[in-house]
Amino acid sequence: MSPGRAVRLVEVATPQGPGRFHVDEADAPVALLVLGHGAGGGVDAPDLLALAHRLPDDGVTVLRFEQPWRVAGGRVAVRPPRLDEAWLAGLTTVLAAVGPGLPLVTGGRSAGARVACRTAAGLGASGVVCLSFPLHLPGRPERSRLPELLAPDVPRLVLQGTRDTFGSAADVVAALAGPEVDPARAAGVEVVELAGADHGGRVPRGAAPTAAELRSEAVTRTSAFVRGLAGGPGIPS
Template identity: 40%
Template sequence: MVDFLFDGPEDARVTLLLAHGAGAAMDSGTMNAATAALAAEGIRVVRFEFAYMASRRTPAGPKPPPKAEKVMPEFLAAVAALGPVAGPLLIGGKSMGGRVASMVADGLHARGEIAGLVCLGYPFHPPGKPEQLRTAHLIGMTTPALIVQGTRDPFGTSDEVPGYGLSDQIEVLWMEDGDHDLKPRKAISGFTAAQHLKTMAQAVAAFAARIAP
């Protein structure tokens, strides 16, 4: 049984199944803000939680996040539980959620179950540990993908990522001065978090139109 949160138009042309990051629930402030921006661009957003995060809502209490590989079956189960949708289905997530989505994307795409992948703040490496890359599967990725990344994201900056040799199926949209939540410092960048989220959402809508016209 997968509990979903639905946002955006019920008759949307595109649906995005979105998973949360390692330490924040599907209804965290960051996820709520990103979802609202996406819904405002006409995208149907469906959120779900991995079991370790959902546990915090039960008497069992919170559990630490497992390794990304351990929750890959849960993402596949969420896709299956959602079932067929009207129009193309994209999968993705914030940070760890996007990483897990990227790890199951090629199989789903090869079977025609999804049209593409969207990652918001991809965790290319742990902060302060650029040698521990999480990019091996991204080099040969065959699924069309959009990664929206802040230029000063400690999980992968604009100085680091271009050298990773990512698949040519992956587009990276850089948010000027954005952190891991895409938030900029307005005094430095001239942008607000709301502006960056609107740009992100518009880019996702345009990406979906390109890969599944």
């Protein structure tokens, strides 16, 4: 993060109540990356913070959307349709003021990644970044959310831990290769394995790579993905 760069807060009205964007602006932006948080956490999750702090130096303005339930102090997320409704309303408002005309990439962590996948087409997103996509509930692989990951007709980058109980990187790859999946649809999904990471991005004590090193890998891969969609090469972070 460049010295002196401040995070700008933008309050927005949604049908679910006030939402809030945390905006980390690039000096000469080439793209926007809008990220949503998970169902049990907020916009200060370590991987979301890493992207917000470091991608502006690569020319990507990062907006982290704080859902109304979280702004109101809630501890449990509302139902998916209400998450989508607030996300769409908030983005419709803020995109006119922040980076109009720039390529838009959406994404998020866990539940936020699901929201981004479900709404990508309606927002005209150029791509989707999924941090810890929750393929299924722990122990319930038969209730797959793969259709949500397959829904966008744009490139998707999935950054997935090998110890994620909501579906490991290997689980996501296997699901995409399933006999019922259209190979052309699955080809639009790139899965990056985060060795040793669980759903929250944590690794065992003394593990290598460390959680910080995995976050750096996620930043580098996300930068290349977003800048590639914007028509330029990714810059190592």
